[in-house]
Amino acid sequence: MKRKVLYYVVFAVAAAGAAAGSWIASLGSPSAPASAPLPAQSPDVSAIGADLRTVLAAHRKIIVLTQDEAALSAEGREQARRVGQQLFHENQERIGKLEAALATLLASGKPTRFDAVGSLLDYVESGEGLYDADRLAFRETMQSLLALVAKDSSLPAIKLHKRISEDLDALAEIERNYEKEIRAVFGRFESRAIALKREKWDSYVAHLNTLYRRDDILKEYGVILAYPARPEPSEPPAPAAAAQAAIEKGEIFGKTLPKKTVVLTFDDGPHRRYSEEIAAILKQYNAPAVFFSVGRNIGSLDAQGKARLNGGADVMRRLKQSGYVLANHSFSHAQLSKQSGEGLRAEILNTDTLLKAVDPQRSALFRFPYGARNREAMQALESAQLTSVMWNIDSLDWADPVPSSIADRVLRSVDKEGRGIILFHDIHERTVKALPAILDRLVADGYQFAGWDGERFKVSGAAPPAPVARAAATGYANSWALVVGIDKYQKWPQLQYAVRDAEGVGQLLVQKFGFAPEHVITLKNEQATRSGILAAFHERLAHGNLQPNDRIFVFFAGHGATRKLSSGRDLGYIVPVDADPDRLATDAIPMTEIQNIAESLPAKHALFVMDACYSGLGLTRGAANASFLRDNAKRLGRQMLTAGGTDQLVSDGGPNGHSVFTWTLLQGLSGKADLNGDSLITGTELAAYVAPAVSSVSQQTPAFGSLPGSEGGEFVFELPEESEFLNTGTAQLSNDAIALNTKLDAQASAPAASVVVKDLQGGETRISAPAAVPVSNRQKAQRANDQGLLLYKEKQYAQAEAQFTEALRLRPNFALAANNLGFVFYKQERYAEAARWFENAVKMDPSRAIAYMNLGDAYARGGDRDKAKGAYKTYLELAPSGSGASYAKEQLGKM
Structure with a gap:
């Protein structure tokens, strides 16, 4: 006990x-x-x-x-x-x-x-x-x-x-x-x-x-603070002050940076885990940084003075490959103001030798441990042709154990200073946790991040990625998923669709949303025991893998059950493969345990999607906030969407062997749930699309809400930019899939509308899509093209034509949209119009082989054999081993 x-x-x-x-x-x-x-x-x-x-x-x-x-x-x-x-x-x-x-x-x-x-x-x-x-x-x-x-x-x-x-x-x-x-x-x-x-x-x-x-x-530690001195008349600098001023001459201080400019620096690494986690977060914000490393963390020198590198050097190499600056923080982190002679020089030069072994072009930057330096130390630095970099904003992450307090301190200091070099340490988890909130606020307030160009700190001329708010909303370090599907129950009725649903969701996460395959944990049938499911949460995710800036998506397809408690309250369960119907309380997993798991996961955002019907989980009410994307990165999010409530059966008549719920979910994630058109799908948007759509075509009433422990954060999917050039090999949906999608879309929420959905206690809650993130015309064009692809696959050619046309209005040189517009015409046997747009596509992007294939087909169908032969030959020159090579040769053989 x-x-x-x-x-x-x-x-x-x-x-x-x-x-x-x-x-x-x-x-x-x-x-x-x-x-x-x-x-x-x-x-x-x-x-x-x-x-x-x-x-x-x-x-x-x-x-x-x-x-x-x-x-x-x-x-x-x-x-x-x-x-x-x-x-x-x-x-x-x-x-x-x-x-x-x-x-x-x-x-x-x-x-x-x-x-x-x-x-x-x-x-x-x-x-x-x-x-x-x-x-x-x-x-x-x-x-x-x-x-x-x-x-x-x-x-x-x-x-x-x-x-x-x-x-x-x-x-x-x-x-x-x-x-x-x-x-x-x-x-x-x-x-x-x-x-x-x-x-x-x-x-x-x-x-x-x-x-x-x-x-x-x-x-x-040898320090006694003097009594506060009385104000004295101004006098010439004392000898000690003059000496300090001489030391500081030639050093780099944050106070000399332009207004609203900061430099991010990280001391004391490299750390086998946290350094690269910090680098991943910085990458989300396009923020440069300098990593001041302690030499003994990189390696040692042998008797001949040659570098012997260790695992820390591998971390340094990866930081360098990611574009970050490597710099010297002494060999042992000694207080160099108390060192002299060979010992002092060794602290500086030994680490310089190790850094050169890692990166021959290492920067000439040095940071004194504790900021402690004297005239001899500065002279030794000058002899080594290194430059001292100080700081004017200290995060105190080495002292403060609370991440939000660290963030608060840094932002207050930045507000006060207006510019500066910020001191962090890349050896603590609390720094990893504090960093996103700091970067979110700095970006929102218009601060720029300066990097070292070899001579000075300056802001890169490259434009920051647009929109800024998207980085705050989707700045996940890693994406994880637990996907469970059970058809072959041991003691419950067999199911037909659950494993296929799980496989479909897993494939979508990897292929469309970039989840690493090794981060998608899939449990099917006999693998999905009670202990197997809980072990996946506790052993494979919660401890040692999930990090504070990650997201996790959980999908369960199988039986759900509801048990009436003596208090009269319902308690819902998900049913593992080995559960006994007569031992529900001990063999199944109650939703209260899922709640506890959701709260214990160290990820930033979690979304649970349950293709099972049950009741008995009290959700907290959540409402959309027009400014949530700006703040989303610093708010924990724990959300759940379920297929239905008590005594309801999951409809398994969806296309391609999916349940209606999972088919609708997949359609939502394909882009239909982007209700405000900003290429982001939040958990709320997904529910606002799925819940009314499923209710309209089945006897199910999906439920949605935020789990206890959520702080208003939203799980966010960022729709990737589709790069598919439509061609004869592009698959379209089956007639039954198109028919169901037509019914589903009839119930889809308009961008500005709100919908009423069930909570899992049988009540109702109103949800609405968040305000759209501002996007550039280029992004609007991409979104229009992506919508056109969805419509083409549903054989809605007029609507697809309108979307591709809109994309070209927004971005006149958009070769992808030009090709796709041409193919909509081709599909409708409007070959002359198709050829014109394929011609435009190859002018915009002469290396795009598939557009030449399409152009050859359009010419051939339009009766211009000579031009068709030329287009097919160009395709073969560009893609002699391409998937369409045999087809092109076959067409040439007919001419």
């Missing part, structure tokens, strides 16, 4: 979250100091336990040093931050040694190793004197421990893995509780907002102030 304590604490905190006063106080006053000893163990475990307590002490001291900085003088803030950074880096080394000791323990093969680790977890979970905010100090160590345990397939290891996973879920909940305190005012950015809303955090800080004093921590 002991390992459950942390979870009980979390849920008690969540339940009392809205109450006045400190939620920490609800834990009870600590009766023992946090340094209370761990249970008696082997010397190795005792040493690890001591390291845990030291890690916690440093975590607490950093918070004490940096809290209430406004009360300090500028010099006091600088000294406190410098000591805090030193504590932080010492702690990073300590954590590294702690993880190495845990790895050695788990690899030892000792039969008591799991019990030993269990005793350490006892301390993290329920150690006397620990506050929940203290436990955040152990989060990254717990993540590493989870990965270490996962390497062992024994039963004790599996049990330990589950225990650590549960603890990580609880730590995520602790972080969310602190985030909620700030998120309530996030976006207002008034100077008093945080002070008014952080009473709970202040309770924790007040406790820390009973344990540590800032002055004592500073004194321990």
Whole structure:
């Protein structure tokens, strides 16, 4: 029972979250100091336990040093931050040694190793004197421990893995509780907002102030702050100030950048995971950055001074290939103002040698650890032909454990400074979490990101991708899916369509929306047991794979059931393949568990689509917000769309062996659910298309809503730009599919309309499509072309012609739309008009082979054999091994 304590604490905190006063106080006053000893163990475990307590002490001291900085003088803030950074880096080394000791323990093969680790977890979970905010100090160590345990397939290891996973879920909940305190005012950015809303955090800080004093921590590191000086008349600079001014000459500071320009810099990596996650986020915003790396994280030098690179160098190479600048942050992160002679030069030059081994064109940028430098250090830098880069905006991500607080601090500082070089660190998950919210706000406020061009920081001349808001809405790092389809139930009636539905959805996610195949987890028939489905959520997704900036799409096709509880409330279930109808409560998966899973997933946005009928899940009401796309990236989203309610049967008469619901879903995702025409399909738009359409052709009433824990975020599909040149090989829908689509489209919501849909308790809720994201004429043209493709495949030629015509009005040199317009004419046997548009297409894009094939067909059908021969020959010159080569040769043989 002991390992459950942390979870009980979390849920008690969540339940009392809205109450006045400190939620920490609800834990009870600590009766023992946090340094209370761990249970008696082997010397190795005792040493690890001591390291845990030291890690916690440093975590607490950093918070004490940096809290209430406004009360300090500028010099006091600088000294406190410098000591805090030193504590932080010492702690990073300590954590590294702690993880190495845990790895050695788990690899030892000792039969008591799991019990030993269990005793350490006892301390993290329920150690006397620990506050929940203290436990955040152990989060990254717990993540590493989870990965270490996962390497062992024994039963004790599996049990330990589950225990650590549960603890990580609880730590995520602790972080969310602190985030909620700030998120309530996030976006207002008034100077008093945080002070008014952080009473709970202040309770924790007040406790820390009973344990540590800032002055004592500073004194321990050789710093004593002077009394505030009385104002004195202006005098010439003192010798010390003059010396500092001489040091700063020739350095790069953020204050010299143009207005509304920022430089993003990341120190202390490379990190085996977080560096590349940060790079992926930056890529979504087309934002350049500089990564200042510590040499020992890249490799070492042998006796002859040659570089020996390690795995960190591979991360650096990938950063370089992605277009980011690599720079020097010393070899060991020593305080170089206290170094001299060969030791000082080695700190600079050894890392420079390693960087050149990774990238011969490495940048000539250097950042002093802690910003600490003196005249000798600057001279050594000049001798190495390197330039010092400082910062004027410190994220304090090395000190603050709460991502939204980091984001708030950076944005306040940027508002104040108006420009600058921002200091981040790429070795913490909290930086990864904070970054999207920071970038969203900077983009929305018109800031530009400057990159290093070899001589200076400047904004690239390339125009940013349009629209800006789309990057904020769809800036996912990775896309994941869990797709489940069950036909062959063991004890329930057999189904005919579910596996095919699951396969169709999985293929669409990969082929149309770019989900990586290895990220689409598919469970069919005998694979879709209760344990198999839950393991996919907990083992393959929730821990170690899903990241905070990812999205996950969940699709279930199979039986659903509803059970009436003694309270009179309905409870819905999804039915795994091995469920017994007489043991529904134990064999099936209740929707309450799906709710819990949805809340525990660390992804940004999740969308559950259930092609099954049941009731009994209370959804929170969600309404469209005209400005949501701008804010969407910083709001968690947890949404669900179901096929129907209690006692309803899923209709399986859809085309191509699909259920009506899944066929409608697939049509919506093909582009029909883009109700506002901005090439984005939100979860709300999908429901607004699917729900009334399915209701109009079946006895089902689909339901939609946001799950508890959602914060208004929307799952977003970005429709890819279709590049299909219509030709004789283009498939069209069957007559029954066209007939059903005609009925479905008759019920589709108009762009500005709202629709009423069911919630899963049988009530009703009104939803509407969000305001469209502004798009360029080029994007409007692409959207018109894509709509034309859909209409062509439904044999709606007049409407398709209108869409392709609109595309060419918006973008006169659009070869794709010209070809497709020509083919609509060709299909209607209007060969002369078709030929003219195929001619236009090849003028616009002379390398497009398929347009020459179409042109040859149009000439041939129009009776101009000579021109047809010329077009077919050109096709064969461009695509001698193309799919139409044999056809072209056959046509030439007939002439």
